[in-house]
Amino acid sequence: MSENVILDVRDLRKWFPIRKGLLRHVVGNVRAVDGVSFSIRRGETLALVGESGCGKTTAARCILRALVPTSGSVQFHMGERTVDLATLPRRALRPLRRHMQMVFQDPYASLNPRMVVGDIIGEPLLINGMTDRAERRRRVGELMELVQLPVSTLNRFPHAFSGGQRQRIGIARALALNPGLVVADEPVSALDVSVQAQILNLMLDLQDRLGLTYLFVAHDLSVVKHVSDRVAVMYVGRIVEVGETEALYAGPLHPYTEALLSAAPAPVPGMASNRIILEREIADPANPPAGCAFHPRCRHATAHCREERPELEEVAPGRFVACLRARELSLRGIAEVHAPA
Amino acid sequence: MRPIPMVEPLLSVRDLRTHFTTQEGTIRAVDGIDFDVFEGRTLGLVGESGCGKSVTARSVLGIVEAPGKVVGGQILLRTQAGTQLDLATMAPDSAAYRAIRGPEIALIFQEPMASFSQYYTIGNQIMESVKLHMGLGAQAARARAIELLDMVGVPQPSRRVDEYPFELSGGLRQRVMIAMALSCDPRILFADEPTTALDVTTQAQILDLLRDLQAKRGLAIVLITHDMGVIAEMAHDVSVMYLGRAVETGPVAEIFDSPHHPYTRALLRSIPTIMAKPRTRLPTIAGSIPMPSARPVGCAFSPRCTEVFGEICNTEQPPAVVDGPRNVRCFLHGGAP
Numbered sequence: 001m002s003e004n005v006i007l008d009v010r011d012l013r014k015w016f017p018i019r020k021g022l023l024r025h026v027v028g029n030v031r032a033v034d035g036v037s038f039s040i041r042r043g044e045t046l047a048l049v050g051e052s053g054c055g056k057t058t059a060a061r062c063i064l065r066a067l068v069p070t071s072g073s074v075q076f077h078m079g080e081r082t083v084d085l086a087t088l089p090r091r092a093l094r095p096l097r098r099h100m101q102m103v104f105q106d107p108y109a110s111l112n113p114r115m116v117v118g119d120i121i122g123e124p125l126l127i128n129g130m131t132d133r134a135e136r137r138r139r140v141g142e143l144m145e146l147v148q149l150p151v152s153t154l155n156r157f158p159h160a161f162s163g164g165q166r167q168r169i170g171i172a173r174a175l176a177l178n179p180g181l182v183v184a185d186e187p188v189s190a191l192d193v194s195v196q197a198q199i200l201n202l203m204l205d206l207q208d209r210l211g212l213t214y215l216f217v218a219h220d221l222s223v224v225k226h227v228s229d230r231v232a233v234m235y236v237g238r239i240v241e242v243g244e245t246e247a248l249y250a251g252p253l254h255p256y257t258e259a260l261l262s263a264a265p266a267p268v269p270g271m272a273s274n275r276i277i278l279e280r281e282i283a284d285p286a287n288p289p290a291g292c293a294f295h296p297r298c299r300h301a302t303a304h305c306r307e308e309r310p311e312l313e314e315v316a317p318g319r320f321v322a323c324l325r326a327r328e329l330s331l332r333g334i335a336e337v338h339a340p341a
Numbered sequence: 342m343r344p345i346p347m348v349e350p351l352l353s354v355r356d357l358r359t360h361f362t363t364q365e366g367t368i369r370a371v372d373g374i375d376f377d378v379f380e381g382r383t384l385g386l387v388g389e390s391g392c393g394k395s396v397t398a399r400s401v402l403g404i405v406e407a408p409g410k411v412v413g414g415q416i417l418l419r420t421q422a423g424t425q426l427d428l429a430t431m432a433p434d435s436a437a438y439r440a441i442r443g444p445e446i447a448l449i450f451q452e453p454m455a456s457f458s459q460y461y462t463i464g465n466q467i468m469e470s471v472k473l474h475m476g477l478g479a480q481a482a483r484a485r486a487i488e489l490l491d492m493v494g495v496p497q498p499s500r501r502v503d504e505y506p507f508e509l510s511g512g513l514r515q516r517v518m519i520a521m522a523l524s525c526d527p528r529i530l531f532a533d534e535p536t537t538a539l540d541v542t543t544q545a546q547i548l549d550l551l552r553d554l555q556a557k558r559g560l561a562i563v564l565i566t567h568d569m570g571v572i573a574e575m576a577h578d579v580s581v582m583y584l585g586r587a588v589e590t591g592p593v594a595e596i597f598d599s600p601h602h603p604y605t606r607a608l609l610r611s612i613p614t615i616m617a618k619p620r621t622r623l624p625t626i627a628g629s630i631p632m633p634s635a636r637p638v639g640c641a642f643s644p645r646c647t648e649v650f651g652e653i654c655n656t657e658q659p660p661a662v663v664d665g666p667r668n669v670r671c672f673l674h675g676g677a678p
Contacts, residue, residue, distance in 0.1 A: 193569070193611055194607070194611050200622075204622060221541075227619075265571050267569040267570045267612050269594045269597050270573075278546070
């Protein structure tokens with residue numbers, strides 16, 4: 001497995017200090033990411049899922065070093081070389097940036113409104129030394145064809161495009177430098193349903209054609225089911241479960257995964273009968289509960305869960321879960337929770 | 342299939358038109374919508390951005406933002422006192438209309454944070470409307486506020502009543518918003534994307550609360566959303582909207598089971614489902630939603646439609662054709678001369 005791995009994240013932490021008073025003393029920490037480990041194989045899609053505040057975006061930003069992690073390592077393998085993105089000095093990081101690119105959630109906010117599309121897509125090429133205008137123009141044309149945008153729109157500004165087309169521009173820009181890894185943070189959640197499907201299909205096609213590796217950050221479990229090979233579920237800064245997509249949806253091992261799967265609304269009338277409605281709210285990452293962070297909302301919690309924090313354990317090949325009771329519980333998968341009434 | 346109740350609707354909207362006059366021309370945000378709202382039932386208004394679903398709600402409540410205006414149609418309301426009013430003929434800022442908003446029809450929005458004042462406690466904000474509309478004194482109003490918070494499942498209501506909106510989580514804020522909307526006992530609740538800003542587990546809680554309130558109080562709910570999953574779960578009837586018109590209206594189970602309009606059919610097919618096989622392509626709808634200012638002539642969906650019936654689709658607007666319990670605006674289903 002190891003020669004096939006492009007990214008290996010170990011025990012990643014990102015704590016944001018909470019400061020108070022005149023001297024700005026640190027009085028606590030928001031543990032946004034609190035010990036996250038996973039790896040991504042070349043050419044696959046790993047989805048990082050969870051609800052707002054679970055730390056999925058912070059984790060993604062630490063991996064790309066848009067944020068400096070508090071601790072942990074992010075081993076990035078490029079051919080012969082391996083670097084630790086978590087600790088690399090900023091200067092050494094710059095030439096590596098072309099190998100990892102990002103697609104953003106909001107196609108309205110992530111494109112400069114004062115630049116024409118050709119320049120937006122061509123900017124990474126220019127920065128990375130493609131100074132010849134004609135050559136750049138040719139490559140921009142190629143990229144626009146790749147994401148199915150009419151090349152004739154090269155000189156238009158972003159406002160002339162619909163949300164879906166803007167997301168295509170964002171994808172073309174991310175692919176300009178042939179990155180190995182693309183981190184997509186909620187790439188379709190701001191789009192209308194009829195356009196969402198177009199972008200998801202495009203991402204799958206591009207992956208097949210170009211051998212891309214995706215880290216797909218999302219909250220929508222239906223979208224994730226369509227695009228991902230494997231899924232990692234996060235809750236309050238930690239990964240609670242990892243597995244192959246089909247296996248994880250069919251038979252979740254963590255009670256949080258089970259509740260999340262049952263809460264996803266299915267577009268079939270009369271199917272809400274087996275829903276698990278969680279009580280209370282997501283725990284505060286500045287002050288997470290002792291023991292398992294999910295225990296206050298868990299139907300299966302025991303006294304033990306309030307005391308001991310479960311570690312992520314491999315319970316079957318490629319299947320990890322952080323639950324003290326994982327081996328004794330038998331939880332319901334999508335076939336059971338979304339069964340007709 | 343649920344039987345269609347043979348009772349009179351609380352609210353009947355007929356041929357409602359709300360237009361926005363701008364420098365670039367008239368935008369017909371709502372362009373001929375019909376629907377009926379019944380006691381104890383939920384009507385879903387579903388559609389993508391620009392379809393006019395939010396403007397429809399705002400038109401009924403008389404809170405369309407300028408330069409928008411209701412320019413035609415009827416909004417017939419049967420009040421709790423038993424009188425029939427046409428809200429479309431009333432001035433939105435009149436005292437008579439104010440007596441409708443709150444006691445007859447209430448609205449909850451997508452973003453509860455933006456809908457509260459940050460300077461008053463939630464208790465004060467609930468008390469303001471009950472004092473105004475129900476003529477309660479300060480003490481009775483406070484008791485009513487606590488009772489309402491308890492009804493919507495806010496824990497420790499007598500403590501929470503003195504908190505500010507920023508002290509509450511998103512799910513609690515939405516509960517408080519529902520409490521405020523129901524403070525004057527309206528019979529009709531418009532819920533505009535009530536769970537879109539919430540996480541799925543919180544969404545499940547709020548939808549459960551709305552269902553519960555409907556069962557207990559016979560509330561009529563008009564649920565506005567882009568999410569077909571929420572519609573499937575919550576609504577009895579649904580109106581699928583596209584660019585200011587309802588293209589198909591009828592009982593939810595029937596429409597999901599056999600959509601008649603090509604747009605409904607394509608939309609339902611393009612939704613990602615949790616039951617899908619990993620890495621499967623979804624059927625798509627070609628193109629994108631036109632800008633409301635560049636509304637296609639004829640059927641608004643015709644440029645994206647794969648089942649165009651003939652030249653008539655590009656030249657004439659299809660009329661609503663009644664087909665059993667539903668009606669469809671598509672020449673494939675009749676209405677062609």
